[in-house]
Amino acid sequence: MDHQIDxxxxxxxxxxxxxxxxxxxxxxxxxxxxxxxxxxxxxVFFACELAKRITxxxxxxxxxxxxxxxxxxxxxxxxxxxxxxxxxxxxxVLIVEDIVDSGNTLFHLKHxxxxxxxxxxxxxxxxDKPDRRVADVNTDYCGFVIPDEFVVGYxxxxxxxxxxxxxxxxxxx
Ligand code: IMP
Ligand code: MG
Numbered sequence: 001m002d003h004q005i006d007x008x009x010x011x012x013x014x015x016x017x018x019x020x021x022x023x024x025x026x027x028x029x030x031x032x033x034x035x036x037x038x039x040x041x042x043x044v045f046f047a048c049e050l051a052k053r054i055t056x057x058x059x060x061x062x063x064x065x066x067x068x069x070x071x072x073x074x075x076x077x078x079x080x081x082x083x084x085x086x087x088x089x090x091x092x093v094l095i096v097e098d099i100v101d102s103g104n105t106l107f108h109l110k111h112x113x114x115x116x117x118x119x120x121x122x123x124x125x126x127x128d129k130p131d132r133r134v135a136d137v138n139t140d141y142c143g144f145v146i147p148d149e150f151v152v153g154y155x156x157x158x159x160x161x162x163x164x165x166x167x168x169x170x171x172x173x
Pocket of ligand 1: 042067097098099100101102103104105106149150151152156157158
């Protein structure tokens with residue numbers, strides 16, 4: 001069954017925001033190399049567009065994690081479903097997320113990666129839904145703060161569909 005999807009953030013607005021974020025990151029990390037840790041699967045579209053616009057040297061690795069719980073009553077920890085290929089020790093690491101909702105995933109992931117002794121560890125998210133936050137997690141770079149609505153597109157899915165939409169949309173049932 002297809003759903004009606006209303007546009008929340010246009011493709012042009014997302015692209016413009018990603019350019020801004022990439023400029024800021026290129027300045028903040030000037031003279032360094034940046035290692036992107038991209039959280040599968042939702043962050044892939046965002047991460048690629050971001051990486052293309054960053055002007056300092058970038059390396060990329062991928063990780064898949066799942067947090068238990070439904071976000072409301074949430075999870076004590078995360079399970080790593082796909083581990084990073086490379087060590088992050090001594091690297092300037094930027095975790096790339098699609099959306100921060102309860103914050104549980106990032107809270108536990110940040111803790112996990114901090115234990116591996118990166119030179120620095122920051123977080124970028126395309127979207128932030130602060131209304132639903134239960135875990136104490138701060139992002140260093142954020143594209144858009146959005147209201148508490150279920151969004152799809154630009155990598156985000158509803159039951160694995162709609163990741164390929166080039167804009168951020170709201171699913172209307
Ligand atoms: P958190 O641990 O609750 O912050 O979960 C964040 C993860 O939940 C994201 O990486 C998404 O995979 C998923 N998620 C949260 N809100 C949405 C949404 O509105 N649309 C699609 N996926 C979402
Ligand atoms: Mg995700």
